[in-house]
Amino acid sequence: MQYLARKIQMGRWEIKPYIPAEEIRADAITGGCLRTIDDNLSLWQCKNSREDVEEIALALASGMQQIEGIKIVLLNKELLENSNFSIESSTGRTPVVDLCDRHIDVTKLTMIKICKIAEHVKFALLIASQFYQFTKAQIKVILCKAITNGRIKLDMLGKNQQKLKDEIEKALAVTPK
DSSP states (O other), X not given: OOEEEEEEOGGGTSOOTTSOTTSOOHHHHHTTTTOOBTTBEEEEEEOSSHHHHHHHHHHHHTTXXXXXXXXXXXXXXXXXXXXXXXXXXXXXXXXXXXXXXXXXXXXXXOHHHHHHXXXXXXXXXXXXXXXXXXXXXXXXXXXXXXXXXXXXXXXXXXXXXXXXXXXXXXXXXXXOO
16 A cells, blocks of 8 residues: 555645745644644555545544545655654544554654655645545445445444434435335
């Protein structure tokens, strides 16, 4: 798997007239797109194909409180490794058990290193083939397909995901069998 996927909010990466083109908005880093926990950044390993990135969308969507569109940017894993970032396997938090082992963390991050990752994201966003968007309707289909195929069960979703459960149940009720 040569890419690392990260969910982002596109609005935080949009250029503002007061920011020089070579710079990155502070909101892109501080607004959650590159939020770290214990100096680690959570990412998912994947190939650069819509089908494989859809798997990452499933892992992410199954952990959300409600269905919403998802935007995913892919970072070249080899470029990060060659830039001396520490990358460690970790267990992903998703009810889709077969995707848990695709989770990784970029560890031991500092502000300078997270800014370098932001530069990688900015570059990846310029390359259309490293950016994927899934609408709310597409996410609903992805989740319903995973349930129909037995990859996840509604009761596997957490208590705080009742809205997500309700939306999926409604979608399953109207999905042709």
